[in-house]
Amino acid sequence: xxxxxxxxxxxxxxxxxxxxxxxxxxxxxxxxxxxxxxxxxxxxxxxxxxxxxxxxxxxxxxxxxxxxxxxxxxxxxxxxxxxxxxxxxxxxxxxxxxxxxxxxxxxxxxxxxx
Amino acid sequence: xxxxxxxxxxxxxxxxxxxxxxxxxxxxxxxxxxxxxxxxxxxxxxxxxxxxxxxxxxxxxxxxxxxxxxxxxxxxxxxxxxxxxxxxxxxxxxxxxxxxxxxxxxxxxxxxx
Numbered sequence: 001x002x003x004x005x006x007x008x009x010x011x012x013x014x015x016x017x018x019x020x021x022x023x024x025x026x027x028x029x030x031x032x033x034x035x036x037x038x039x040x041x042x043x044x045x046x047x048x049x050x051x052x053x054x055x056x057x058x059x060x061x062x063x064x065x066x067x068x069x070x071x072x073x074x075x076x077x078x079x080x081x082x083x084x085x086x087x088x089x090x091x092x093x094x095x096x097x098x099x100x101x102x103x104x105x106x107x108x109x110x111x112x113x114x
Numbered sequence: 115x116x117x118x119x120x121x122x123x124x125x126x127x128x129x130x131x132x133x134x135x136x137x138x139x140x141x142x143x144x145x146x147x148x149x150x151x152x153x154x155x156x157x158x159x160x161x162x163x164x165x166x167x168x169x170x171x172x173x174x175x176x177x178x179x180x181x182x183x184x185x186x187x188x189x190x191x192x193x194x195x196x197x198x199x200x201x202x203x204x205x206x207x208x209x210x211x212x213x214x215x216x217x218x219x220x221x222x223x224x225x226x227x
Contacts, residue, residue, distance in 0.1 A: 004157070006157075031213075033215075040123075041219055041220065042118075042204050042217035042218050042219045043204070043217045045214065045215070048213070048214070055213065056213070056214060089155075091157055093157075093158075099146060099208060099209075100146050100163075100165040102160045102163050103158075103160075103215065104160075105150075105157030105158040105159070107155075107156055107157045108156070108157050
C-alpha cells in the first residue's frame with residue numbers, strides 16, 4: 001500500500017539551531033501539505049503545494065520557516081533558527097488534485113526544541 | 115470563513131457502548147466533511163468522508179456519520195465501542211469552492227473495560 005514517507009520520525013534540537021524535515025508523497029499526488037500539530041490540538045496548515053507551486057502559505061512563519069518542492073515530488077520544510085515554541089508534530093500529507101479528495105498523512109516528525 | 119467545532123475534548127465510554135463524537139461546521143457554501151483518527155505518535159488516518167452523495171456515510175472500523183445540513187452537523191457514531199477505538203478523532207471541513215481543509219481541535223476517546 002502506498003504511503004507518505006517522512007523523516008526523521010523524531011528530532012531533538014537546540015534553540016537557535018537549524019532543522020529540516022523531509023517528505024515523499026504518494027506517487028501521482030499533485031497536492032502536498034505540511035501541517036503543524038501542537039500537543040492537544042488539531043493540525044494547522046503551514047503550507048500547501050500544487051505540484052511545485054505554493055498555493056497557500058498564509059500561516060507559515062516566513063521569518064524562520066521555509067518550504068520547497070522543487071520538482072513537484074518530494075518536499076523539505078526547514079526551520080532556522082528553531083525556537084522553543086516550535087516543539088510540535090510536523091505532519092506531511094498528500095492528495096490527488098480535486099476538492100473532494102482526502103489527504104493521506106505520513107507518520108509525522110516529532111520535534112523537540114531544548 | 116469555514117470552521118469546525120468539536121464538542122467535548124474528551125469522551126469516555128464503556129466497551130460495547132455507543133460512541134458519539136460531535137462535530138459542527140460553519141461554511142458559506144456546501145462543504146466536504148471528513149473524520150480522521152490518530153493513534154499516539156502517528157499520522158492521521160481517514161475514517162470516512164462526505165462529498166454530497168448520501169447523507170449517511172459509512173466508514174472503516176464500523177464508524178458512520180450523518181450529514182445534517184439543517185443542524186450544520188456531522189456527528190460520528192459507532193454502535194459498539196471496542197478497546198482498539200481509543201484514540202484521538204478529528205473532524206475536518208473543506209469548502210466545495212476551495213482547497214483549504216480546516217481541522218477541529220479533536221476529541222480524545224477513552225474506552226473502559
